[in-house]
Amino acid sequence: MIGVCNGDRQGLAGEAAGAIETTIVSYPVGTTIARNRQTMTGFEDLTNVISAENTYPLAALFYFYRDLVTQDTLHEQSFSWAVQHYLETFGRMHNLVPEDGGVLTEQMLAKAEKFAGPYSIPLELSGEGRELQLSGVGVQTASQIWFPGLQLSLEVNGPATFADGSTQLTLASSDSAQNLALKAHGTGEITVTVTAIGLPADTVEIYELQKYQDLITVPAVTSSLTKTISHRADIAKVDFEFTTQVAKPTVKVGEPATDKITVTAQTWPTDLDKHPLLVNLEAQLYGPFAQKPNLSTRPPQGLTPVVTQLLTIAGPGEYTTDVTKMPRELEPGFYTWVVSARQELQIEPTVLAKDHTHEFGLETETFEVEKPLASPTPNGPGTTPEPPQKPEPPKTPEPPKVQMPPKPAEPPVASTPPNASTVSTQQLPPAKTTRRLAETGPLDLLPLTISAFSFGVGMLLIRPRKEN
Known part of the structure; x- marks a missing residue:
């Protein structure tokens, strides 16, 4: 255990090493610790050992430098001087300025202030439909600095998973926020829990001594911080x-x-x-x-x-x-x-x-x-029967039409000389012509029909030729 005197009129200097009876009282970080008048003397005007706000950097100071106190005298002096800065008795004790003039002490105080609590995990889960976004994964200090090197354990509950299909994930915190993708698989409430492991201790202890100055210390343990955020993957209701x-x-x-x-x-x-x-x-x-x-x-x-x-x-x-x-x-x-x-x-x-x-x-x-219109009933009331229709007489069939053979072409007609009278063949029948040939022998009469259409019927006298 590494402890620093609270500051009163009792002392430990010159005491031999050995067991000392003490009562250990624990206080949550963020709590004002009052002076116990039964174990502290002097400084009657002071009522507290340390204020609530100073317990956060005190815990961070022990977190980072506890293991370095025994490294050398400078670290021992610088650490003790740094602790005194957070106590109500600071400035009332004898001069404890380290041999380097407090340079290392200032460095210790600066780091403790930077990474002091209270701590927060500013998670946000947003998105619509199946695609969700988990942002703000990490731990922020009171000065809005991201605390690196912590172990972060994440767990999803409800109808959703991480992008790889898992519901649990472990990663290390960094000096900036981390964002992760989630996928909803249905409707309902989705919760994401993030636990940060390895933060400074969340308690301060006072070793109350009857004959000596009380000691203030921070246990050599770490603390954790958990944050759960919920998101409902419900669909909006239809209003129509x-x-x-x-x-x-x-x-x-x-x-x-x-x-x-x-x-x-x-x-x-x-x-x-x-x-x-x-x-x-x-x-x-x-x-x-x-x-x-x-x-x-x-x-x-x-x-x-x-x-x-x-x-x-x-x-x-x-x-x-x-x-x-x-x-x-x-x-x-x-x-x-x-x-x-x-x-x-x-x-x-x-x-x-x-x-x-x-x-x-x-x-x-x-x-x-x-309703459909009523149809009239045959021979029903109010109707007159129609007289029977007379049968039509059978039609006389027309005689079949006879197709005449095609009319033969007429022979060419000689052109009529000028001033000659023209006789229509449609008005007068063709003239009968008898022609006498040179006598060559006895006459024989041979009837000859030349053309009923062109020449009519005529007689042609043919006398056979006599052989000389």
Whole structure:
């Protein structure tokens, strides 16, 4: 144990080495230590041994120089003189200035002040979605200096890990802040605990002696400091409003009947992966009713909807009920939609800021399926039977058309000399011509038809030639 006299009128000088009865009283660093009048004499105007604020640099002084006190006389004198600077009796004792004039003492005091407490771990955990940032990893002194060389143990609890997937990490502190990346794996509260090991002792001890000056010392131990910070990886709740309107107030049997839902919101939160949050809406159709249903806060007890649809929305906009999930035909009568967004409909129940349920029988949500027009019954009351229709007489088939052979080409006609009269062959039949040939023998008459189209029928006299 290394101790320094508190300062009173009793002394230890000249006493032989040996066991001395003492009472050891411990005080937390940061506590003002009062003088014990039963073991201290003199300086009646002083009430304290050391002030609370001076216990921090005193602990740092012992932390850095305890093991150097016995190195030589200069270190012994300088250390004792440095301790005296923090006591209430400083300046009232006899001159204890070291042989170097206090140069080494000033160095000791400067370092003790620099690394004195109280200490802090200024952790911060921030970020959105899955990517989180742990900053301020390290220990700061009272003078905002980062304390190097300490062992830092970190532990993550909750739905998150460090970047390497671990939940525990050990590293050494440095002379600057360290930042670490974390990754959230779900929603909920995330806590990070950092423990710094190896700080100056956190207690001051007084050795109370009955016949001698009390001694002040700091135990040759180190202390630790722990800081826990929390961060909730919850997603923001969705706060929105919606209005509804049927597509048509009147439809025919077999026509589609849909409901349009218009969603409005100032902002739309995202999940941990920065995707828009999904909200489920329930659209229920009630009917048919003989007349328009009365407006009420909820459907009548025991009334079962004819259709229930779940619509998933991902932000402001217009949404329409699914016509393919409707009955093929709605019976004639009045129907009304009721649309709601409730916690129990959601995959993540905490996604909604509040529940929404529209009233039953809203005018904008009510439509009518008209009755089809009645078809007239054959020979029923009020109808006159139509007379039977007379059968149409069979049509006389037309005679088949005979296709004539193609007309042969007419021989070329000699050009008519100028001033010659022209006779139309379409008005007069061709002239019959008889030509007498030179007699060469008895006459034989041979009928010859030349052309019924061009020349008509004529007679050609041919006399056979006599042989001479």
